[in-house]
Amino acid sequence: MILIGQFDFNLHRDFRQASQELLDNPEVKLIEIDFDQVPFIDSSALGMLLLLKERAALQKKSLELHNCNDAVRQVFESAQFNKMFTIR
Template sequence: MQAILTIEKHKAHIALDGVFTFEAHREFKAATMGALGNEGVEEIEIDFNAVEYIDSAALGMLLLLNERAGGRKIVLRNCTGTVRAVLDVANFGKIFEIR
């Protein structure tokens, strides 16, 4: 999986591409730490447009990001199909904004 970070003004955008499982933890952590390391970032948007599958390890990585964000807004975007179903079963809509 690839995690591509771009920062524009006060928003960090992380585009994920591939299968989001434990094997992706290094790429995901590098991208999210880059976003969290920028003091001007107020919102972190995770784009699932090119993700076909996520597992429980990915859910854990999202929860860790939420803890580390220090109150910054986290948005999960373009969640469809299996990805959306997994997020719904885990009640992630109560923790994150899902668009």
Template sequence: MNAILSLTDHHAVIKLIGDFTFEGHRPFKEATQQLLASDGVETLSIDFEAVEYMDSAALGMLLLLRERLGDKPIHLAQTRGTVRAVLDVANFGRLFTLD
């Protein structure tokens, strides 16, 4: 999996490419560390367009990121198929904005 961070004004986007599993923790961690080191970021979107599968480790990574960002809103964008089903079963719609 790849995790590509882009920053514009006060908004950050992490684009995920490939299956979001434990094996992808290193690229996800690198992208989130860059994000946390950036000043002025107020909102974050994580783009799931190129993700077809995620596991429970990915859910844990999202929860840790949410904890580290505090009250900043996180939008999980373009969730569909199996990814959306996993997020729905885990009730992540209560913690993140999903579409």
């Protein structure tokens, strides 16, 4: 999944729909979220990622966060996501 632009509450519906398609696909074992084009994330985005991680775990799917810029990585580290997620 490639995110583009600010990752905040405004993307909630689109993010949920796209992630549900990946969760529903039995061939998908690993969900990779690409943050290369994301300049900013807010707390609602953190919540969306946590929910997706929980839902993926229930279906025995892995979740990885990729290509985080320094600002996004700093938010993840502040929220201790680096301990809960694989961040590449």
